[in-house]
Amino acid sequence: MPTNRQILLDNRPVGEATAxxxxxxxxxxxxxxxxxxxxxxxxxSLDPYMRGRMNDSKSYAAxxxxxxxxxxxxxxxxxESRHPKYAAGDKxxxxxxxxxxxxxxxxxxxxxxxxxxxHVPLSHYLGAVGMPGVTAWYGLVKxxxxxxxxxxxxxxxxxxxxxxxxxxxxARGCRAIGxxxxxxxxxxxxxxxxxxxxxxxxxxxxxxxxxxALKEACPKGIDGYFENxxxxxxxxxxxxxxxxxxxxxxxxxxxxxxxPLPLANPALLLVNRVxxxxxxxxxxxxxxxxxxxxxxxxxxxxxLRPRESIAQGIESAPEAFLGLLKxxxxxxQLVKLV
Amino acid sequence: MPTNRQILLDNRPVGEATAxxxxxxxxxxxxxxxxxxxxxxxxxSLDPYMRGRMNDSKSYAAxxxxxxxxxxxxxxxxxESRHPKYAAGDKxxxxxxxxxxxxxxxxxxxxxxxxxxxHVPLSHYLGAVGMPGVTAWYGLVKxxxxxxxxxxxxxxxxxxxxxxxxxxxxARGCRAIGxxxxxxxxxxxxxxxxxxxxxxxxxxxxxxxxxxALKEACPKGIDGYFENxxxxxxxxxxxxxxxxxxxxxxxxxxxxxxxPLPLANPALLLVNRVxxxxxxxxxxxxxxxxxxxxxxxxxxxxxLRPRESIAQGIESAPEAFLGLLKxxxxxxQLVKLV
Numbered sequence: 001m002p003t004n005r006q007i008l009l010d011n012r013p014v015g016e017a018t019a020x021x022x023x024x025x026x027x028x029x030x031x032x033x034x035x036x037x038x039x040x041x042x043x044x045s046l047d048p049y050m051r052g053r054m055n056d057s058k059s060y061a062a063x064x065x066x067x068x069x070x071x072x073x074x075x076x077x078x079x080e081s082r083h084p085k086y087a088a089g090d091k092x093x094x095x096x097x098x099x100x101x102x103x104x105x106x107x108x109x110x111x112x113x114x115x116x117x118x119h120v121p122l123s124h125y126l127g128a129v130g131m132p133g134v135t136a137w138y139g140l141v142k143x144x145x146x147x148x149x150x151x152x153x154x155x156x157x158x159x160x161x162x163x164x165x166x167x168x169x170x171a172r173g174c175r176a177i178g179x180x181x182x183x184x185x186x187x188x189x190x191x192x193x194x195x196x197x198x199x200x201x202x203x204x205x206x207x208x209x210x211x212x213a214l215k216e217a218c219p220k221g222i223d224g225y226f227e228n229x230x231x232x233x234x235x236x237x238x239x240x241x242x243x244x245x246x247x248x249x250x251x252x253x254x255x256x257x258x259x260p261l262p263l264a265n266p267a268l269l270l271v272n273r274v275x276x277x278x279x280x281x282x283x284x285x286x287x288x289x290x291x292x293x294x295x296x297x298x299x300x301x302x303x304l305r306p307r308e309s310i311a312q313g314i315e316s317a318p319e320a321f322l323g324l325l326k327x328x329x330x331x332x333q334l335v336k337l338v
Numbered sequence: 339m340p341t342n343r344q345i346l347l348d349n350r351p352v353g354e355a356t357a358x359x360x361x362x363x364x365x366x367x368x369x370x371x372x373x374x375x376x377x378x379x380x381x382x383s384l385d386p387y388m389r390g391r392m393n394d395s396k397s398y399a400a401x402x403x404x405x406x407x408x409x410x411x412x413x414x415x416x417x418e419s420r421h422p423k424y425a426a427g428d429k430x431x432x433x434x435x436x437x438x439x440x441x442x443x444x445x446x447x448x449x450x451x452x453x454x455x456x457h458v459p460l461s462h463y464l465g466a467v468g469m470p471g472v473t474a475w476y477g478l479v480k481x482x483x484x485x486x487x488x489x490x491x492x493x494x495x496x497x498x499x500x501x502x503x504x505x506x507x508x509a510r511g512c513r514a515i516g517x518x519x520x521x522x523x524x525x526x527x528x529x530x531x532x533x534x535x536x537x538x539x540x541x542x543x544x545x546x547x548x549x550x551a552l553k554e555a556c557p558k559g560i561d562g563y564f565e566n567x568x569x570x571x572x573x574x575x576x577x578x579x580x581x582x583x584x585x586x587x588x589x590x591x592x593x594x595x596x597x598p599l600p601l602a603n604p605a606l607l608l609v610n611r612v613x614x615x616x617x618x619x620x621x622x623x624x625x626x627x628x629x630x631x632x633x634x635x636x637x638x639x640x641x642l643r644p645r646e647s648i649a650q651g652i653e654s655a656p657e658a659f660l661g662l663l664k665x666x667x668x669x670x671q672l673v674k675l676v
Contacts, residue, residue, distance in 0.1 A: 178357070230604065230605065250608070260604075263601040267598055270587045270590055273615075273617055273621070274615070274616050276614045277612070278608035
């Protein structure tokens with residue numbers, strides 16, 4: 001049995017998360033029982049939602065248990081199988097966590113999915129053609145439900161969710177405006193991802209300045225907003241909403257570390273008769289096939305060219321994750337193990 | 339032509355609204371042109387939304403023009419008609435404003451509606467079987483859309499919207515919890531309106547205390563919330579929401595006078611995957627017939643016994659309105675003119 005290096009949640013963060021919250025251990029992979037397969041992970045997915053799970057409090061995902069392998073999405077290859085539907089060499093996506101190998105009860109629904117790497121690189125099944133892509137799809141299609149010509153805005157536009165959102169919005173004839181941190185990311189958002197404009201939040205660090213930038217980028221106001229961040233950017237967006245605007249509330253990473261960030265003027269939700277909906281994409285499995293079909297076609301045809309930030313080796317996962325929380329990634333953050 | 343006493347908006351409030359913002363004047367009613375009717379108002383409706391219209395800023399209703407008759411709902415009797423569908427003696431509901439008479443272009447759709455006072459007193463067409471009743475209906479039925487057995491909560495529970503909300507919620511098998519100011523109102527909300535419990539916000543003047551009271555009144559959490567008030571009560575409700583709760587955002591009277599009141603922890607909307615929607619009932623005219631039918635039946639059968647606070651005489655309208663904004667009314671606030 002191969003040695004399996006794993007990263008555990010060792011203790012919960014007090015305030016900001018740090019590398020000391022994690023612990024690297026080594027174990028032998030256990031022998032397989034009937035119905036199980038052994039998967040060697042090629043990539044680990046690092047996602048902002050994981051920060052919420054590190055806390056013990058009620059969060060929008062269940063808590064990550066202390067002392068156990070840190071949970072998360074993975075793609076890899078079957079190296080040994082005692083399940084009739086899987087064979088060594090199959091490429092698979094699953095939820096194996098931060099470790100080099102996982103033993104999966106392959107018969108349980110939703111545990112493992114074979115993926116086709118003919119037109120879509122394996123790693124993209126953790127990004128544009130995986131959970132982040134479906135997240136963008138659900139927020140745009142099911143909550144914002146834009147009409148052609150409407151203006152939609154997304155924060156963290158250069159990331160995995162943002163890049164899919166842009167391609168999906170442009171495919172629907174929307175004006176797509178991104179918000180991202182830094183000139184390089186903004187350039188990528190407009191030139192590579194096809195957004196109509198991108199606002200660098202580092203140049204607009206307060207509500208007044210951001211609101212002015214949004215006014216320029218959205219001369220007809222904002223009809224749909226996809227929220228990944230929270231804080232002052234949400235306050236600024238509220239000042240630019242059109243009547244009957246829709247807000248898909250997906251993440252509020254700005255407040256994960258400590259005190260809740262207030263919303264300055266909730267009455268604007270009434271003034272503009274806004275519809276706002278918080279969601280977790282894993283609770284809407286019924287849309288995944290339709291969403292993945294569209295996302296796979298966009299990647300296959302080159303209309304969606306997602307960028308990846310790739311850290312090397314299991315030991316790099318904690319630092320790469322902490323960087324993601326600070327916006328140091330550029331595109332989908334992955335850890336490459338093979 | 340009879341003399342017509344009118345109340346104008348004389349100037350806009352700076353901060354809190356005061357009686358000095360209004361002005362009483364007298365005019366002769368003009369002679370009728372073809373297609374017009376002269377209505378003598380029996381009751382004026384006083385409603386919280388009017389406060390928002392006194393400001394010049396963008397609000398959830400268009401601004402009330404300065405120097406013109408203060409706009410609002412009215413019921414009364416046709417005293418002279420030059421329109422074939424109306425005759426002297428007809429009881430009608432309309433939007434005649436704060437004056438004793440109005441001249442109405444009766445042919446324009448939505449200006450005037452004949453009402454049947456056989457089973458429903460005329461004044462109730464400004465309350466339970468009028469705009470406030472339909473407001474409750476829309477928020478409950480179209481936004482909260484409760485299942486039998488779910489818990490729904492409303493602020494200003496003893497008012498015109500709240501009383502209708504309670505009857506509609508009980509008719510759907512919900513647990514209905516009111517919030518109101520003072521022991522008398524709370525007693526009325528449970529004993530007369532049929533709510534399962536009522537929380538006196540004066541006994542719970544901060545988030546922590548209100549949140550605790552909500553926990554006791556809603557042992558299974560809150561599935562639907564109808565917001566008339568805003569401020570700390572909304573913060574407390576957010577702490578008690580169940581997953582997939584719905585919020586109908588109808589009014590935020592707490593913030594009308596001055597600085598916006600922030601929402602302390604908007605991330606709870608994500609944590610609980612909440613659906614929140616702001617609405618103005620006049621933008622949903624398609625639901626009025628269905629809603630009014632149910633509301634009329636509830637009043638006719640005695641299942642909804644709305645209470646009214648009645649001020650006497652046109653000159654009493656400003657003070658009665660200012661009292662309404664401070665919660666001094668008990669039930670639907672009206673001004674009786676005849």
